[in-house]
Amino acid sequence: MKLHLFSQNTHIQQSITITGSKSESNRLLLLQALFPQLSIENVSNSDDACVMDEGLSIKEGVVDIHHAGTAMRFLTAFFAMQEGRSVILTGSKRMKERPIGILVDALRQLGADISFTQDEGYPPLQIEGRRLDESRVVMAANVSSQYISALLLIASRLPNGLELILEGDITSVPYIEMTLSLLNEIGVDTSFNGNIIRVMPLMNEPESKKLVVESDWSSASYFYSIVSICQLGTQVRLSSYKSNSLQGDSVLASIYQQFGVTTEFEDNQVVLTKTSEKLQLHFEYDLTHAPDIAQTIAVSCFALGIGCSLSGLHTLKIKETDRLEALKVELSKLGAQIDVTNSELFLKPSLTIKSEVTIDTYNDHRMAMAFAPLALKVPLYINDAEVVSKSYPDFWRDMEQIGFLISEQ
Numbered sequence: 001m002k003l004h005l006f007s008q009n010t011h012i013q014q015s016i017t018i019t020g021s022k023s024e025s026n027r028l029l030l031l032q033a034l035f036p037q038l039s040i041e042n043v044s045n046s047d048d049a050c051v052m053d054e055g056l057s058i059k060e061g062v063v064d065i066h067h068a069g070t071a072m073r074f075l076t077a078f079f080a081m082q083e084g085r086s087v088i089l090t091g092s093k094r095m096k097e098r099p100i101g102i103l104v105d106a107l108r109q110l111g112a113d114i115s116f117t118q119d120e121g122y123p124p125l126q127i128e129g130r131r132l133d134e135s136r137v138v139m140a141a142n143v144s145s146q147y148i149s150a151l152l153l154i155a156s157r158l159p160n161g162l163e164l165i166l167e168g169d170i171t172s173v174p175y176i177e178m179t180l181s182l183l184n185e186i187g188v189d190t191s192f193n194g195n196i197i198r199v200m201p202l203m204n205e206p207e208s209k210k211l212v213v214e215s216d217w218s219s220a221s222y223f224y225s226i227v228s229i230c231q232l233g234t235q236v237r238l239s240s241y242k243s244n245s246l247q248g249d250s251v252l253a254s255i256y257q258q259f260g261v262t263t264e265f266e267d268n269q270v271v272l273t274k275t276s277e278k279l280q281l282h283f284e285y286d287l288t289h290a291p292d293i294a295q296t297i298a299v300s301c302f303a304l305g306i307g308c309s310l311s312g313l314h315t316l317k318i319k320e321t322d323r324l325e326a327l328k329v330e331l332s333k334l335g336a337q338i339d340v341t342n343s344e345l346f347l348k349p350s351l352t353i354k355s356e357v358t359i360d361t362y363n364d365h366r367m368a369m370a371f372a373p374l375a376l377k378v379p380l381y382i383n384d385a386e387v388v389s390k391s392y393p394d395f396w397r398d399m400e401q402i403g404f405l406i407s408e409q
């Protein structure tokens with residue numbers, strides 16, 4: 001589906017309800033499979049949460065998680081400790097290019113029986129579930145935090161718990177902390193000191209408990225971008241959010257303050273208001289701990305005519321697409337002067353944006369959503385716009401609600 005987007009409404013006053021965080025949802029769905037007395041509210045309606053939910057219920061045979069990185073990594077750990085269950089865990093063409101060797105090696109240290117059915121180090125995986133008696137694992141922490149969260153999520157159901165020794169710089173730390181916080185909420189004891197994480201085995205079953213998923217902060221990033229581009233006084237209210245979020249992407253509030261957007265919390269809403277036009281000429285930031293908002297920020301800077309130097313982007317090359325390369329190609333089409341390395345992005349300030357450009361999305365939801373706010377500046381086309389369903393199926397409906405004129409080509 002190719003969409004044409006344009007919007008002349010640069011003074012928006014709207015309230016939007018965003019679906020639950022896909023990261024929190026996929027963790028809680030796994031925990032619920034291990035502890036059925038838990039119930040979850042505001043679960044994400046994203047494709048990634050749906051494939052996670054379906055995957056957990058499959059007893060034998062092929063489990064296809066499509067493009068969902070968290071489902072791939074979390075289900076690998078889950079099936080490895082399901083005694084007597086045998087599955088082939090696979091995904092999309094891109095998923096077969098996203099590395100998983102570090103997690104498989106870590107699970108093998110615990111005693112797991114997992115083999116690669118095609119390329120060594122990549123999905124698909126043949127997993128023969130068994131009791132995992134070991135408890136000590138040494139693993140690299142600088143490639144993806146999802147490998148670490150995957151182990152932590154099953155840890156309290158292992159006979160001896162888990163002691164995880166992390167090697168190298170730890171990437172995407174807030175996602176690890178989110179996992180530990182959710183474990184703590186259900187009564188599991190954990191510790192995280194320096195490069196050692198410990199999870200105690202659960203002695204007593206947790207009480208039945210309702211856990212409410214906060215809405216998705218990565219999805220909120222597109223509204224931050226929109227508000228930053230709009231006129232003074234623009235206000236968008238997003239539900240349901242809280243100031244003490246478990247999601248690292250809530251750092252958006254302090255980042256977009258620098259682009260003139262003020263954040264306030266009222267009841268269960270976060271209120272974004274454009275309060276200042278005074279902008280710096282250059283923005284510098286290390287996104288090691290919030291990689292999913294890199295595309296949003298790069299496009300916001302381009303729309304605002306601000307240059308930027310973004311670092312800590314080493315994980316972007318192994319996400320839904322090589323996001324550094326994709327940003328370079330697509331922003332260049334619009335007239336940007338941009339350079340990327342394996343972990344950085346440099347954008348020069350530019351005052352003009354080419355109109356009626358077609359943006360390719362590379363099977364990456366965040367390419368479509370990050371570029372959409374540019375429609376406030378110039379008309380543009382988005383190819384394969386349905387990709388947004390990976391994390392935010394209602395995205396285009398919500399764009400129409402805030403005044404975007406969208407037509408299918």
Ligand SMILES: O=C(O)C1=C[C@@H](OP(=O)(O)O)[C@@H](O)[C@H](O)C1
Nearest residue numbers: 023070144145146172175292315
């Ligand atoms: O644990 C999670 O829910 C996630 C961790 C991050 O991945 P990396 O740790 O691979 O950067 C993030 O990019 C992804 O969207 C979700």
Ligand SMILES: C=C(OP(=O)(O)O)C(=O)O
Nearest residue numbers: 067068069070292319320
């Ligand atoms: C990287 C992402 O997802 P995943 O790794 O879970 O596929 C994302 O949603 O931006």
